[in-house]
Amino acid sequence: MIRPQDLLCPKPEGLYCAPGDFYIDPTRPVARAVITHGHADHARAGHGAVLATRETLNIMAERYGLEFAGTTQAAAYGEAVARDDVEVTLVPAGHVLGSAQAVVRWKGLTMVVSGDYKRRRDPTCPAFEPVPCDVFISEATFGLPVFRHPDDREEIARLLRSVAQFPERSHLVGAYALGKAQRTIRLLREAGWDAPIYVHGALERLNALYERHGIDLGPLAPATGGKKDDFAGQIIIAPPSATQDRWSRRFPDPVTAFASGWMQVRARARQRGVELPLVISDHADWDELTATVDELRPGELWITHGREEALARWAEMHGVPARALALVGYEEEDDG
């Protein structure tokens, strides 16, 4: 009798597949790794061999340099790749450019590692594809019923209303460098904002990478130089840490915004000194997490990280046996 834990089991380095001898998103250097997406807490430098999507490999090379791993292998979405006796297929996760779920098949057993995912439309990456499986291994970053992300177009509309209402101020939007920044820019373009968007230097390389992968970000300009008043009425995108830092003093009386799922909770916004919270998340919210479990009806639900206890309880109450893996090391860079 084959048990799921014979195929995948948690280890200090991350989720380990013994029959294929590889880790998925290991947090320490290992010999063989499958990487679901390019956020630094999932994609680290220094592995021997890395299997990932072409986009994810490019992101890792952009961040860590071309020598980030011994060898690399790119897999297209849906292409089955053999690792010893195990077959690995990368399937869109809808999280950021290049993000994938790892579908692992062995002796008739199918386990899906979601990586980070969301279910709603994202103009910068293909949508999540549900894959029937025996065990679904889910994230639970926003695994509490308080997290119900609104329509991102309404959040962008609020930002644009504020820009119109405070034409003498600049709007400084904190957004994570990989994914959130580009999605926010795309959403602004879709909402009709065609003026140049000013960007912090730390975003430039990933913006260029997205452009190379066919995501049109429209006119961008560096948020440096120029007079203070040049930025009045303008939108500036920067990594969240910069919006509160001395760097932000170059702008006229900025309205500090932050595009993150955490902005749903007012105390979080207040703590960070955010005046305009934008609830735009690259993770599944509570409804998406539970709807996904309901849709897949896996034999078991495993939960890698986040607020595991609440999602596990919900699953048990709905007849899906659940288990919290409590993997450590995630949610550091991209926490939202």
Place this chain on the structure above:
Amino acid sequence: MRAFAELLDRLSLTASRNAKLTLVRDYLRVTPDPERGWALAALTGDLRFDAAKPAFIRRAVEARMDPQLFWWSYDYVGDLAETVALVWPARPGANREPELSEVVDALRGASRAEVQTLIEGWLDALQPTGRWALLKLMTGGLRVGLTARLAKRAAAVMGAEPVPAAEIEELWHALHAPYEDLFAWLEGRGERPSSENPGRFRPAMLAQAIDEAVDFAKLDPADYAAEWKWDGIRVQAVNERGVRRLYTRTGDDISKSFPDVVGALDAEGAIDGELLVMRDGKVASFADLQQRLNRKTVDAKALANFPAAIRAYDLLAEGDEDTRVLPFAERRKRLEAFVAKEASPRIDLSPVQPFETWAEIAALRADPPAGDPQIAEGLMLKRWDSIYEAGRPKGPWFKWKRDPLLIDAVLMYAQRGHGKRSSFYSDYTFGIWTDGDGGARVLTPVGKAYFGFTDEELKQIDKYVRDNTIERFGPVRSVRAEPHHGLVFEVAFEGLQRSTRHKSGVAMRFPRINRIRWDKPPGEADELATLERMLARMEGR
């Protein structure tokens, strides 16, 4: 309701006064009647519901979802209204979102049992921000950091032709939500609503701070009356056609908290004066007055232990006559007669302090005569010929505060500011030396200040904080503070009180950074004993 909810949401996270003003002004401009009127009433605290107790809301949500999941959510968010707004499991087939005016209308005629059904239906129909706003409204108290006064100010500037905010304040108590007549006037579509309602508030006349170096050379002492500036709160007491009211200087009605004072107003008229705790005609400390402030109701014990009174300094109306158009000299004579006629221990007269020259009054200010003037905040100078004019006109009235008390204290902690100052460490906790356990000299925090310095100085202190951080706790940094390494502030403050909330046992009133002593070694900063001596001197007057 959606626009109102978005307004509340933004106000709750906006620090800047100007930005709040813009948010409310724009809301009032684009929102139709009667919606905006109810919103204004909610913002000024004139619309209150106690329709739902927190326990009811909790029961309602727990009937719809797993209590354990709710508990984890509440534990995470920390605020009941916000948690329920986010987790509320809406039943399908909900109605369209209600407008604020519909909520007001429906609640007006509903019984207790009906109210609960109504609220659940609204929660089903609304979005999370709308639910949050509704629950805030239902459970009483919006607490979004907007004063009633600022809301009225926003109304004053909403029309194409702004009106003075004082006009709205004077009208206010004659108006009723949803204020359609007010908006019609502000938008130039109607007449100014009548302010002729008995017992109304009259906007206060305020004084400018005197600039000793400039002003005295230009002013003739014979033109001015001098009075002591009392250390209580400015109030207006009105009795018109049997309607008795006590207002703060911003027009908040505090009659219910001071039945002893309101009851003493027998003659018809309106007086401007200082609310104080007085025992046998002698003024008690501000700390005593605080025992009576911010209480919705008063008990017999508080009335007996902290008897409140008004020290009157102006007369705004007598009978049906508006006396504000008379010169101060004339009003003063009428006030003296008015107070004498009242003959109440709850109302006395703020005496005029005679003087001939500026030098003479300066000497009195530096060394006040025995009795109450010793705990006065300083002096007021009022032109004998000045009419009573709302707002802060230039020239007729000056305040001349006593020189502040000063100590040298050492910067211990710095916290990030808000809004414009969010990239700066701009809130400072400072301490002075005392004997710690085992006799070692240690710093004990004595206060917090976040103003008194220029923008340029703020940049320098911010840099100092970053360069000398020992530890970080979220938005707070502890800063090196040792006898030979640290930053000394000269702190100015208005008074001292004993305090059980502060470890040092003393609390400063109105502390601010007077000077930055880059030159001074922290070891030479003041000791706690110095503050204790100051306090003893004040108490032993």
